Amino acid sequence: MFNNLSEKLDKALHTLKGHGKITEVNVAETLKEVRRALLDADVNFKIAKEFTKTVQQKALGQDVLTTLNPGQLMVKLVKDELTELMGGDTVGINLGGSPTVILMSGLQGSGKTTFSGKLANYLKTKKSKQVLLVGCDVYRPAAINQLRVVGEQIGVEVYAEEGNQNPVEISLNAIKHAKANSKNVVIIDTAGRLAVDEEMMTEISNIHKAVSPQETLFVVDSMTGQDAVNTAKAFNDVLNFDGVVLTKLDGDTRGGAALSIKSVVDKPIKFIGTGEKMDAIDVFHPSRMADRILGMGDVVSLVERAQEQYDEEEARKLQKKIAKNQFGFDDFLNQINQIKKMGSMKDLVGMIPGAGKALKDVDIDDDAFKGIEAIIHSMTPSERSTPTIINASRKKRIAKGSGTSVQEVNQLMKQFDQMSKMMKMMQGGGGRKMMQMMKGMR
Structure with a gap:
């Protein structure tokens, strides 16, 4: 980033x-x-x-x-x-209204449909909202299907009307459907359009007037740089939108859109898309982004992500295992899965102060744990629970089963041993103190 x-x-x-x-x-x-x-x-x-x-x-x-x-x-x-x-203060999304209506706008190919799904998932999982996705792209045949696939993936209902070419009607009918089915957020995914296409701009203006959304978001591909800013201005002149969404920030983004858009349209950046997965969405914090741009990392966001995955009951069980020297490879695998849930490895590394600069030429793959997982899955249940029984012949079998070498198995065993010792040292209040410190940083 x-x-x-x-x-x-x-x-x-x-x-x-x-x-x-x-x-x-x-x-x-x-x-x-x-x-x-x-x-x-x-x-x-x-x-x-x-x-x-x-x-x-x-x-x-x-x-x-x-x-x-x-x-x-x-x-x-x-x-x-x-x-x-970039805006100074963090500006949240307006969830007023009954239901809250969110209108998505932007150019074709900006990632609007995918982001609609991400936003729906975010509001469902983080804000406990009952969300309805609405397919109003009546021009692109695959658009409704794409939205349905996204909706199925995140467990959110998608409203669409086959054969109806009037997006204003579809939007109004969707809001009626939402009220009748206890949905408290309606996200309307409109067709992508060019700012110079007067007919299409009139159409989205008509949708906007008809549904009176609490939030109108302009979705922009951050890789398009200054062109994105110019387009945002043209859309804002018609819609007077409430905020900006920057997508594809996980790519080789130059940064022009993020740094210029607030000054040009005087509207806040509210969300950013940081990957392809449905949970790759972040609230935009100007101060934290400035830290990351200057190589200072973003420890606060890293802690927040860690705490989202932090299960106090599981942590207590883990502490007991560590105290009794019963920490095994199944527990190690669980810790890896917790890290993977926090987001892409490249994004996580960028949050660690100095790490982005130190590893700038290193390609950090999201499959970074693939080899480790293969080795652990090649172990028997008794080997995973009691790693001390793994001798030379067992290492050969594990290496063969995982498609790795004995050297790689040895390396993992060494890393596991070091991690176990470190976790043992943190016992006696050390781990709790660390978590309290992390919470204090929020």
């Missing part, structure tokens, strides 16, 4: 992070490089210029040249300004 921009900003600020002499000249030179990094990320020229001008004024106004750590202060100023550029 924003790897290219992060790398260039880090290089630009590197000279001011050391202990060398700081002058007005090299502050100006550094900010010139910052502006270049923003322009390379496809940020609007006017916005990039205004950004560096503001940072320079604040830097000189706060006597950055004479502070003990001028480089650190400059990084903080850039971070604060990035946060403001």
Whole structure:
């Protein structure tokens, strides 16, 4: 996420992070490089210029040249300004209304249908809402089927009317259906359209007027950069939408859309899509995103994700096993599954301060645990529960069964042993203290 921009900003600020002499000249030179990094990320020229001008004024106004750590202060100023550029405060979704009506808009191919499913899943699992998905793309034959597949995948009902080519009628009928069937959120997935297509823009405007949605969201492919910002402005002129959704942020995104869109349309970014899975959706936090762009990680989001998967009862059982030296490979496998539920490995690593930079050339696959899982599944139940019985001949059989080598089995055994010792050391309150610290960071 924003790897290219992060790398260039880090290089630009590197000279001011050391202990060398700081002058007005090299502050100006550094900010010139910052502006270049923003322009390379496809940020609007006017916005990039205004950004560096503001940072320079604040830097000189706060006597950055004479502070003990001028480089650190400059990084903080850039971070604060990035946060403001992306909206400043986190803005949640409006769930008022009975039912809440959410209208999705955007270009074709922006990921609108997939995101409608992600949002439905988020509201169902995180907000305990009864959601109805509505198929109003009457022009693309596969659109309704795609929505039905998504709905089936997440266990959410999909409303569609075969043969009806009037999306306004379908929307109104869907809201009646929602009221009759105790659904408290209606998500209307409309057809993708070009801002220059007057007929299609009139159509979505008519849907908007008819259903009076509590939320109108503009979905934009973040990989399209500055073009996305221009399109957002054209849509906003017609719909006056409430917020922006950035999809495909897990790709090689340049960052221009995320950094420019708030300034251009003066509407908050509310959600981001971070992968293909239905749970790959995050509320957008400008401050946390600024931290990630500057390579500071996002520990708060990492802790929140960990706590979502944290089961206190399971943790108590695990503590007892560790205390009695009964921690086995089945328990290890459960821990791996908990980590996998937290999201893509690449995204998780990006949340750890400094890890994104350290592993920038390393391809982190979501199947990173595949070999480990294969080895554990090749063990017998008694081997998984009592790893100490695994001798040389058993290792050979396990390696053969898992399609790995004895060396890889040995490596896993060593890692497992080290992890068991570390967990044993954390006993006696250490683990609880760590969890309390993590909760305190929220």
